[in-house]
Amino acid sequence: MLHVNRRGNRKTVLVAGGAGFVGSHLCDALLGRGDFVICVDSYITGSPDNVRPLTNHPRFRLIEKDICQFLEIDEPLDQIYNLACAASPPQYQADPVHTMMTCVAGTGNLLALAERHAASFLQASTSEVYGDPVEHPQREDYRGNVSCTGPRACYDEGKRAAEALCFDMLRAGRVDARVPRIFNTYGPRMQANDGRIVSNLIVQALSGNPLTIYGSGLQTRSFCYVTDLVGGLMALMDRRPNPGVPVNLGNPGEFTINELAQMIRAMVPNPTEIVYEPLPTDDPQRRRPDIARAIELLDWRPTVPLAEGLNYTVEWFTNSLAKRPRPQAT
Numbered sequence: 001m002l003h004v005n006r007r008g009n010r011k012t013v014l015v016a017g018g019a020g021f022v023g024s025h026l027c028d029a030l031l032g033r034g035d036f037v038i039c040v041d042s043y044i045t046g047s048p049d050n051v052r053p054l055t056n057h058p059r060f061r062l063i064e065k066d067i068c069q070f071l072e073i074d075e076p077l078d079q080i081y082n083l084a085c086a087a088s089p090p091q092y093q094a095d096p097v098h099t100m101m102t103c104v105a106g107t108g109n110l111l112a113l114a115e116r117h118a119a120s121f122l123q124a125s126t127s128e129v130y131g132d133p134v135e136h137p138q139r140e141d142y143r144g145n146v147s148c149t150g151p152r153a154c155y156d157e158g159k160r161a162a163e164a165l166c167f168d169m170l171r172a173g174r175v176d177a178r179v180p181r182i183f184n185t186y187g188p189r190m191q192a193n194d195g196r197i198v199s200n201l202i203v204q205a206l207s208g209n210p211l212t213i214y215g216s217g218l219q220t221r222s223f224c225y226v227t228d229l230v231g232g233l234m235a236l237m238d239r240r241p242n243p244g245v246p247v248n249l250g251n252p253g254e255f256t257i258n259e260l261a262q263m264i265r266a267m268v269p270n271p272t273e274i275v276y277e278p279l280p281t282d283d284p285q286r287r288r289p290d291i292a293r294a295i296e297l298l299d300w301r302p303t304v305p306l307a308e309g310l311n312y313t314v315e316w317f318t319n320s321l322a323k324r325p326r327p328q329a330t
């Protein structure tokens with residue numbers, strides 16, 4: 001599909017979910033390389049605060065809108081990134097029907113927008129499409145082990161449906177759609193109370209509260225620093241030709257939740273104790289990306305080790321919490 005760059009070398013890029021954690025870093029990076037950026041967000045889990053420093057930027061525009069509603073943009077678009085979807089389990093389970101509709105109706109609306117503009121489209125998918133994986137590490141050809149009726153299904157199945165929509169539009173020659181499968185990502189601008197493991201443990205540690213570990217803490221995750229992820233998203237969006245297959249983006253380092261907690265305890269002045277709480281339903285036991293495809297197709301690999309990225313994140317939360325007294329992790 002022909003990619004037209006409509007403002008000289010500068011692309012016009014729409015970022016749905018751009019006021020969220022990952023989306024705001026993506027907006028920074030796109031503006032940094034000279035693009036025009038239109039951020040569309042309903043603020044259901046994100047906040048205009050995340051893009052506040054950008055609001056007076058001459059190449060940045062912010063639109064408050066739910067992607068489940070029809071959307072048209074007057075100026076021609078070159079690229080559309082769809083990052084709009086709650087990503088933390090407590091948040092996406094708070095209104096599961098809206099989560100599913102965001103993935104299906106919302107992605108459908110944005111694909112239609114991409115088709116009208118002949119814009120390239122990138123759909124933020126997730127390692128959750130692998131569910132509680134039986135194969136380890138997870139390669140893109142693994143079809144997953146997802147509960148289609150459990151409390152995580154609104155997100156896992158929603159994202160699987162969104163992938164199917166993208167590949168149908170691609171096969172039909174209607175949209176130049178690309179699909180990264182993002183593994184757990186962390187860094188500055190995570191919400192203090194979003195319930196995810198990295199933000200929870202750091203906020204608890206800095207607030208002098210016990211660190212909550214669900215289950216035994218022997219379950220594993222692979223944590224990617226946000227700027228590494230953003231580089232991978234842009235590499236996949238910009239790659240010519242479209243690889244036409246999903247691509248895992250994540251850091252293949254694998255850590256137990258116990259190990260993560262100990263790393264964070266070692267980074268704060270007065271480490272608190274750990275308390276063990278029940279494991280949520282359908283919580284995956286192991287997760288690690290096989291990133292051979294990203295290396296081969298995109299020449300992409302993460303560069304920020306977990307200890308370094310956690311240090312940046314602890315520092316960011318230390319400053320941000322100092323401005324907001326007595327926050328509580330969920």
Ligand code: NAD
Binds near residue numbers: 045085
């Ligand atoms: P986030 O919750 O911080 O950001 C999501 C943004 O989308 C928020 O600003 C939210 O307000 C917005 N949004 C949600 N539903 C919307 C709707 N219907 N209409 C308009 N805006 C809406 O989450 P994040 O961590 O930045 O995740 C961004 C994307 O990456 C999500 O699609 C998520 O599924 C995917 N992802 C993230 C991770 C991760 O570890 N962070 C892992 C896998 C996949």
Ligand code: UDP
Binds near residue numbers: 088184213221280
């Ligand atoms: N988790 C935990 N304590 C917390 C929050 C999460 O032990 O305070 C666990 C959670 O049960 C899961 C892992 O940490 O096993 C990662 O959770 P997160 O919600 O960050 O991501 P996901 O489960 O979607 O990978």
